[in-house]
Amino acid sequence: MTRHYLRGEAQARFTAARIDAIRSIGDLAQQQGCEFIVVCGDVFETNQLSRQTIGRALEALAAVPVPVYLLPGNHDPLEPVTIYRSPQFVRDCPPHVHVLTSSDPVTVREGVELISAPWSGKHPDTDLVGAAVSSALAGPRMPSLGQPVPDVCAQGPGSDLVRIVVGHGAVDVLDPDRANPASIALAPLERALADGHIHYVALGDRHSRTSVGDSGAVWYSGAPEVTDFREHFPGDVLVVDLGPGAAPVVTPHHVGRWVYRTMHREINNATDVAALARDLAGQPDKDRTVLRLALRGALGVADRAALAELLEEQGDVFACLSLWERHTSLRTHADGSELAELGLGGFLGAAAEEMHQQAQGEPVPAGDHALDLAELTEDDDPLAWEFSAEAPPDAQSATDALALLYRFSQEVTR
Structure with a gap:
């Protein structure tokens, strides 16, 4: 996964952390005595990835000590160019790693069955999970979803079978698009859970750990590493204890190492700038932290610099x-005394005076030193400048320019 705001080696470390998460999940599975792992879609960001990324992912999966079941999702569907049928994946996929390529039930071991709903394209036109569950339960052992269970079925040889549904996509109660035909219908799943037809529903797509509905048996585990500021409880995996006739016990475990954090501050003077400096210095694991600042206030030229x-x-x-x-x-307010301290002369002094007049809202006389001011933009780079020849000089651009001039002059003095 790439993030445009991660520059230089930060993107490489972000990528490496996602491979490291595979090993962390394998270690946790072993520590907790888990029998297998399911990954509910979007194992890969896209079906067009470098050989290096695929190779490193398969190497990490090879070290996982339990069987792993991978579900294709909307980012890596089973389309003609799917990564799961690429020569490299087919050749190098470890034998204990299995791709869930159809809705046919998969026996993990005696008494445990996966009902999976892989994506075959990016835009399905039906509820894939509902269709897979209905198909699996429509055989001679079980009726369709929502139908009563005959006594012979409930008491028959299949009564001890644990069924785990593995799906991907938006549940209808959480999907903002109420008309989406591919939304996963929650109510039929909860009826099947209550009737004992299925025992747990593992879902992917949401990057935030989320329990859905009232049964306690439908969960999104979320992404094992955070990917965005909007996520709640990212970086977790779920250890699920299951057995026939018992409610699932779901325990979150944190494996993520990266953090996305937002900091709101009022900044109006040198004391506030110093307090922000202390807060930033006190942040842990800065090399794995994506931090955005929401700053409000008004500063003098020196404090802005x-x-x-x-x-x-x-x-x-x-x-x-x-x-x-x-x-x-x-906002930046200009104070003539701050500029006087710099002792600027010649062209710089004249330019500073023109900027100061403009900052105070005074007209700037035309002449040899008239300035075309740039606009300081509040984007990812606190010193990013965007020049517009058509934009007329304005007070705020002038004060921002003064702050930059003040800073440069101070650096020269030092």
Whole structure:
């Protein structure tokens, strides 16, 4: 998985962490005495990946000490160019790693069965999970979903069989698109759980750990490594204890190492800038932290320059440090005494005076030193400038330019 805001080696470490998560899951499975692992779709980000990524994933899977069952999802469906039929995957896939390629029930061992719903394309037009469960339960042993269970079936040889449904996609009660024909219908699944036809529903697609419905037996495990700020309880896997006639016991375990964090601060003076500096310095595991700042307030030229320098320095040690543009509103007010301290002369002094006049809302006389001011943008880079020849000079651009000039002048003095 790539993230455009991770620059340089941070993206490489983010990629490596996703491979490391496979090994962590295998270690946890062994520690907890798990019999097997299911991965509920989107094992891979896309069906077009480098040989290196596929090879490293298969090497990590080879080290997992229990059987692993992989479900194709919307990112890696069983389309003609699927990664699961590529020569490299077929050749190098470890023997204990199994791809769930059809809705036919798969026997894990005697008494345990998987009912899976793999994706064959990116845009299914039906509830794949519901169809798979209905098909599996429509045989001579069991009726279709929602139908009463005859006594002979409930008492028959299949009564001790544990069925685990493995699916991918949005459950209808959580899908914002109420007309989506591919939404997974929750009510029939909960009826089948209550009737004892199935015993647990393992779902993928949501990156946040989520329990769905009232049964306690329908879960999204979430992504084993965080991928976005919007996720709740990411970085977990679920250890599930199952047996016939008993409710599942579901225990989350955290395996993720990366963190996405948002920090809101009011910044109005040097004391506030210093407090932010202490907060940033105190953040743990900066090399694995993606931090966005929502800053509001008004600063003098010197304090704005100090803030810019702080963000630049800390940006070098965080995996990513950025300003949250939609929630950041920082104004800069110009104080002539701050510029006087710099003792600028010649062209720089004249330019500073013009910027100061513009910052105070005074008209700037045309002449040899008239400036075309740039606009400072509050994007991922706290010192990113976007020049627009058509944009007229304005007070805020002038104060931002003064802050940058102040900072550069201070650096030269040092």
